Amino acid sequence: MRKVHILVFVVSMLLSCSRPSGEKHSSSYPQIYAKLGIPDVHLSVKAGDTVLAPQKKFLSAFLSGRQNFFWFHPRLVDSVGEYSVWVWEIDSLVEVPKAFVITFPHHCEVKKGDYVLTWWQAGSGMQRAYVLGIVDSGNIVVRYLDLDVFTAADANNVIDTIKMGTFRTITGMWSAGAAVLRSSGSGKDFYVIINHRGDSLVCRSSIGKVEFFNKADVQPCGVVKDLRRGQDVEIPFYGIYIPGKIISFGQGYAQVRARIIDRVDTLSVPLLDVFVD
Numbered sequence: 001m002r003k004v005h006i007l008v009f010v011v012s013m014l015l016s017c018s019r020p021s022g023e024k025h026s027s028s029y030p031q032i033y034a035k036l037g038i039p040d041v042h043l044s045v046k047a048g049d050t051v052l053a054p055q056k057k058f059l060s061a062f063l064s065g066r067q068n069f070f071w072f073h074p075r076l077v078d079s080v081g082e083y084s085v086w087v088w089e090i091d092s093l094v095e096v097p098k099a100f101v102i103t104f105p106h107h108c109e110v111k112k113g114d115y116v117l118t119w120w121q122a123g124s125g126m127q128r129a130y131v132l133g134i135v136d137s138g139n140i141v142v143r144y145l146d147l148d149v150f151t152a153a154d155a156n157n158v159i160d161t162i163k164m165g166t167f168r169t170i171t172g173m174w175s176a177g178a179a180v181l182r183s184s185g186s187g188k189d190f191y192v193i194i195n196h197r198g199d200s201l202v203c204r205s206s207i208g209k210v211e212f213f214n215k216a217d218v219q220p221c222g223v224v225k226d227l228r229r230g231q232d233v234e235i236p237f238y239g240i241y242i243p244g245k246i247i248s249f250g251q252g253y254a255q256v257r258a259r260i261i262d263r264v265d266t267l268s269v270p271l272l273d274v275f276v277d
Contacts (some may be wrong), residue, residue: 025084027081029084030082032063041099041196041202044105045103046080047079047080050076050104052073052075052119053072053073054071062210069207072124073089073119084096087101099202102117107138109169112133116131116140116167118142118168119166120157121160127146128177129142129144129162130142130145139164141160143159144159174220176194178192179236179273179275180218181218181219182217188240189205189240191205196215201218206238227246230245231276232261233256233274235256235269235274243262244259255269255270
């Protein structure tokens with residue numbers, strides 16, 4: 001009889017640890033969120049959804065005031081609360097502020113030439129991408145726009161076929177995935193929007209720093225642009241915007257080749273990130 005009781009206990013423990021549970025949790029951090037100025041955003045998300053969320057060690061470092069660096073990974077949602085989303089990181093649950101969770105609709109209208117926010121699905125990390133084509137199953141063929149660092153080793157890395165439910169379209173100047181420029185004492189800084197609600201923006205810099213702005217604090221770079229060769233623009237260079245002149249367009253207008261003003265150097269940058277004053 002004792003062996004039976006032990007077996008029942010072990011089975012019950014295993015079942016209680018299975019995922020996703022969908023069990024509601026109470027947030028441990030609402031006061032910390034408020035102290036750090038983390039905005040409250042609305043998310044359409046439920047248990048079992050796939051989202052992008054920061055790694056636990058980086059999130060913990062930020063919440064404790066030790067470090068501001070974020071790298072986003074695909075995660076499975078366990079449950080959703082008033083302030084937080086609980087996601088699985090390997091076999092542990094991580095409580096993530098809603099502001100740092102990037103959601104993906106189960107279905108969205110998309111066409112060739114659109115831009116989407118997703119992740120590098122052969123590895124990890126948030127990516128913007130340009131839609132090269134639509135597959136009959138609803139999947140899409142994309143060209144990653146933030147992965148050029150890998151192209152020298154394997155050019156095939158930048159082209160991928162991704163499934164519906166793992167991307168969201170970048171439709172407007174305040175959409176998640178769109179770029180904004182923020183003027184500061186050190187220059188004009190480059191950020192990508194992660195989330196927004198009303199006038200509040202959650203933005204990530206090129207070096208992984210997350211900051212919160214009001215829309216009035218930044219200038220949106222926009223999505224649809226009427227650009228021409230020889231046009232003077234601003235282009236991101238190591239996280240700041242510098243003057244440039246357009247030389248050519250590539251990858252179906254997704255990439256812009258520009259010459260840095262007063263230098264012979266040229267840069268290839270996503271059209272999304274080009275700023276026209």
